[in-house]
Amino acid sequence: MEEEILDWTIDEALATNAETERWAQVKLLALDVDGVLTDGSLTFDENGRLLQTFNVRDGFGLVAARRAGLIIAWISGRASAVAQKRFEELELHHCLLACADKAAAMRDLQAQHNLTSEECCFVGDDLPDLPAFAVSGLKIAVADAMPEVIGRADYVTQAAGGRGAVREVIEKILDAQGKWPELLDGFTRADAALGSMENLQR
Numbered sequence: 001m002e003e004e005i006l007d008w009t010i011d012e013a014l015a016t017n018a019e020t021e022r023w024a025q026v027k028l029l030a031l032d033v034d035g036v037l038t039d040g041s042l043t044f045d046e047n048g049r050l051l052q053t054f055n056v057r058d059g060f061g062l063v064a065a066r067r068a069g070l071i072i073a074w075i076s077g078r079a080s081a082v083a084q085k086r087f088e089e090l091e092l093h094h095c096l097l098a099c100a101d102k103a104a105a106m107r108d109l110q111a112q113h114n115l116t117s118e119e120c121c122f123v124g125d126d127l128p129d130l131p132a133f134a135v136s137g138l139k140i141a142v143a144d145a146m147p148e149v150i151g152r153a154d155y156v157t158q159a160a161g162g163r164g165a166v167r168e169v170i171e172k173i174l175d176a177q178g179k180w181p182e183l184l185d186g187f188t189r190a191d192a193a194l195g196s197m198e199n200l201q202r
Helices: 002-024 056-067 081-090 102-113 127-134 165-176 180-188 194-200
Strands: 028-031 071-075 094-096 120-124 138-141
Touching: 002 165, 028 102, 028 165, 056 071, 056 081, 056 165, 071 102, 081 094, 102 120, 102 127, 120 127, 120 165, 165 180
Parallel strands: 028 071, 028 120, 071 094, 120 138
Antiparallel strands: none
16 A cells, blocks of 8 residues: 555656646747737727737736746737737737737747747637647646637646736746746845846836
8 A cells, every 4th residue: 555655656746747847848938819818808999999908917927938038929810909019018029910820820930949849838718729739839728718728738727818827827837947936036035126127017
């Protein structure tokens, strides 16, 4: 009985280490926009202009990820001036809107940055994201994603799209890479140089 418990403990530890390594090797984080960075709602004003809401905590995480060395890409099938403006505000790397082929977009990014699929993570919520899943090593579904997406995901966030799901993913990646504790320490130390953190206030 004791040997069985020991074997189970060892197997669990190995599985945990393998999972951590999977997150740690991510170099490119690609995100759908509608339903991932937003809650999926589309609101129009009286002039027909699209209004979208982005989560400020996700924004903090995205800037932290960029500063930690991750390549960030937004890949969406919808064109959106609002999303483009938010993307530019965060000073990220690739904003691919009105994208008809997300798998091709992922392959292009992999070639451009000389990355393997295992070094790429894609976060999605609906069926158009599944082609990107097929060419990404780490597949993430937000909590309120469609069942078909959740069923193909390696990880499902606790937070819903537009409600901190992206921040959750970023924390897991940076924690696996040993970078999140350092960032946290920069805010919690009594002698923290808050001036160096000002660009994270997003």
